[in-house]
Amino acid sequence: MKNHEDFFQNVYDVVRLIPKGRVTSYGAIAKYLGTARSSRMVGWAMNAAHSSRQNDVPAHRVVNRNGELTGKHHFSTPFLMKELLEKEGIKVVKDKIKNFNKHFWDPMKELEL
DNA sequence: ACATTGACGGAAA
DNA sequence: ATTTCCGCCAATG
Numbered sequence: 001m002k003n004h005e006d007f008f009q010n011v012y013d014v015v016r017l018i019p020k021g022r023v024t025s026y027g028a029i030a031k032y033l034g035t036a037r038s039s040r041m042v043g044w045a046m047n048a049a050h051s052s053r054q055n056d057v058p059a060h061r062v063v064n065r066n067g068e069l070t071g072k073h074h075f076s077t078p079f080l081m082k083e084l085l086e087k088e089g090i091k092v093v094k095d096k097i098k099n100f101n102k103h104f105w106d107p108m109k110e111l112e113l
Numbered sequence: 114a115c116a117t118t119g120a121c122g123g124a125a126a
Numbered sequence: 127a128t129t130t131c132c133g134c135c136a137a138t139g
Contacts (some may be wrong), residue, residue, distance in 0.1 A: 004136090026121055030134095038134040039121035046120055064121060071120030 007037060011045040014107055018061045021088040022105035023097060025065045032107035047074060060084040067100030 026042040072081040091098040
């Protein structure tokens with residue numbers, strides 16, 4: 001029953017492990033948890049995060065594979081996400097992360113095993 | 114029950 | 127590099 005909750009919990013857990021100043025993608029998280037649930041489900045979980053969970057989940061560190069801040073409209077204010085990222089040393093121009101590959105944090109590699 | 118949408122991603126054209 | 131199309135799965139109309 002409610003496998004969804006377990007899935008949400010897993011997503012939150014991984015997101016919380018993202019180091020400051022690093023970012024990851026929905027797909028990377030989905031892949032780390034197992035491709036059974038696609039990237040869309042990760043986005044779904046994040047959407048539920050702000051409602052059911054507190055702000056202990058750094059959702060601003062999760063962007064799409066293109067390094068774009070696609071989820072900024074789901075924050076308190078559209079610019080909050082960008083501000084939080086720049087505050088951590090990540091440069092964002094036109095809702096896109098600069099040197100995305102450099103800041104990218106892959107749970108598969110970093111948490112590997 | 115069917116169609117569209119979505120914090121996505123990858124392959125193909 | 128850009129656009130188009132398909133797979134993914136739950137929610138919503």
